[in-house]
Amino acid sequence: MTHANCPRCGGRLARDNDSGRCAPCQAAERxxxxxxxxxxxxxxxxxxxxxxxxxxxxxxxxxxxxxxxxxxxxxxxxxxxxxxxxxxxxxxxxxxxxxxxxxxxxxxxxxxxxxxxxxxxxxSLPDTRSSSCEEVGRRPPSTPASLDHQVFVAPPAFHELPTKEVVTTDRRQFHALAALAGLSSTGSLGLLATLTDKSPSIGLEHVRLASSLVQEFRRADAAAGANQLCDIAMQVHGRLSSWAAEARYSRDVGEALQTSLADLAVQTAWLAIDAGRRDAARPYLDEAITRARLADDPQVEVRALAQLALLTWESQPTEALQCADVAFRTSAGWATPRLRTLLHLRRACAFAALHDRSAFERELRKARHELERGPHEDDPGFTHFVNLQEVQGLAALSYLALDQPRRAADVLHDAIASPSPTHQRNQVYYRVRLVEATYRDGDVNQAARLALDLLPDVRQMNSRRVTSHLTHTRLTLDQVPRATPTVRNFIEAFDSEAV
Missing domain, CATH: 1.10.260 (434 Repressor (Amino-terminal Domain))
Incomplete structure (x- = not known):
């Protein structure tokens, strides 16, 4: 058989066939x-x-x-x-x-x-009656009580208040929030809405549900921001955590469940950050690290540590450095270039907050070097946003922390020059930070012009993190003595549109 033959059936492939399979075989395995x-x-x-x-x-x-x-x-x-x-x-x-x-x-x-x-x-394969994958999470009627140790109960939910609120949430309100979040059309929430029925066991289909919801949250957040998504994610997390705390399941399902709940907790934490609710994010990240360790899942643990470094780099940069260091050690041997890019960026931001310019520049060079190595088939899903714009954007925020607004503005110009079609919120966020850098560099009129152009896009974003930065700019420009017409136009437009 040559490269011009289908590896499945041996038939000859057309010259323009770049799939590696003939049409009948492709149809047979769709x-x-x-x-x-x-x-x-x-x-x-x-x-x-x-x-x-x-x-x-x-x-x-x-x-x-x-x-x-x-x-x-x-x-x-x-x-x-x-x-x-x-x-x-x-x-x-x-x-x-x-x-x-x-x-x-x-x-x-x-x-x-x-x-x-x-x-x-x-x-040897055991008898199919006791090992069927359809019976995962359920004990067969003939299984003796002596095998109880193979089934265990989930650890209790970590956040009692959200859990209690979620369990009693009216289903119409739940689906209204889902519609606002843009998730109701996915079909994933149908099963989730029935979880208050307290099914006694959990199977792999429920674990897959939790994992699929994390993906949906990521996509919706990248497109529009987290304001409505944050509420629905907290409710989803509370429902699943409350149910898992009382249900029974097999050991295999338990590990996968802990991983999925940890991943959901990290995603919920990020949505809380973007929705301007940073204080609510830390408990979810602490929970995620605990669950990841219960599941012996270093990848989710590294994701949580990277998120914790993001949360703390401005207020507690030393802790952020420690989180990044632990993430590096945990991922040693399997981290891909894109993941290492992210962790070097976390360290770079923390060093900038500590005003250690040489260490910041060193970590930034390493991040850029890793990014240039390109994507990898084993890239973790949570690194999907790590691209050139993210490297440039975080470098610019670090320059702001180092009190170098002009350099930050130059880098932000480059960052927004090539927007990502799947990360509209990030594009708007970095444009807002360009307004801040321009103002801090002393060009008040240009900052007002950029802010005025931004208003329609910010109004469409559901990201309080974005709107709060622009609100701060409006308050700052309002204090400018002898405001120019450009500044007054922005302030009037901002107030009239109630961003």
Whole structure:
């Protein structure tokens, strides 16, 4: 077989076919995103797969499975295969790169999902009646009471007040908030709205629900900001935490659940920051770190630490540095260039707040160097926003902290020159900070002109973090002696539009 043949059926590929699969095979496997394909017996004879099986390391087998030429020219993403296995992408990364998994229940379940022939395995598959993936989170009627240790109860919710408020929330209010947040059309909230019925057990479908909601929150937040999203995220987090505290589930489901709830807590913390409710963010991040450690999920722990460094870099820069340092140590060996870019940026901002210019410049150079290395297939999902604009924007905020407004303004001009279509809020935020830098540099009229142009865009944003900066500019310009017509025009427009 040559590169001009379909690896699935052996048929010849057209010259303009860049997918690596013939049209019939593509049509036959359009549903591979939701379930593994049925592979031929020859699939398991591929040398990398044979070597992985011989190593008795199922993580290596899964990686060889993902990279098999049968799937076409593109490697199967970890997120897709993790979805099949009922775990998160971060957990799959640990399975592939960490020590061999020894838990028989996990080995058996994953081997069945991928369709690995039992004759090739180094362990025996248990009877299907007791290991079916459809029974995850539920004890079969014949299971004796002596196996109770395999099922455990979730730790209690960390935030009693939000949890109590959420459980009693009127469903019409809940869905009204969801509509405001732009999430009601996704269909994910239908199951969530029934959680107050207190189902006694949790399955993998509920874990996938929590994970999918985190993705929806990220997309909506990047587009419009967090004001309405913050309320709905807090309610979602409270519902799931309250339910998980009373439900029962298997150990495998428990680890995945803790990871998903930790990820949701970090996302809720970020939304609280963007909605101008910074005091509410810290408890969610503390909870996220605890849950991530319970699940032994270093990726979510690193995300929480990076978020905590962001929250504290201006007010407690020494703590922010400590958070970034711990995140570096925790991610040693698996951090991608994009993740290292983010952590170097967190350190750079903290050094700027400490007025350590040489250390700031050093960390900024490292961040830029890592960014230039490009994306990686194992980039964590939470680093999606780390791009050139983010590096330039945070560099500019650091220059403001170092009292270098002119340099900050120059860098911000570059940052907003190439906006990201999926991060409109960030674009508006950095434009607002350009107004601040311009004013602090002494050009009051130019600052007023920029602010006036910004008003329509800020009005469409649901980000109190954005509007509060522009409100501060309005109050500052109002104190300018002998205000110019440009300044008066901005103040009048601002007051009339009630931004």
């Amino acid at each position: 549903d591979r995103m939701s379930a593994p394909p049925v592979v031929p017996a020859s699939f398991w004879e591929h040398e990398p797969v044979r070597q992985a099986l011989a190593s008795r390391h199922l993580g290596r087998v899964i990686r060889a499975y993902r990279c098999h030429p049968y799937h076409g020219r593109s490697v199967l993403p970890q997120t897709v295969v993790a979805g099949w296995l009922g775990i998160t992408q971060a957990q799959l990364s640990r399975v592939e790169n960490g020590p061999p998994v020894v838990h028989l229940d996990r080995l058996a379940h994953w081997a069945k999902v991928l369709g690995i022939p039992p004759s090739l395995l180094w362990f």
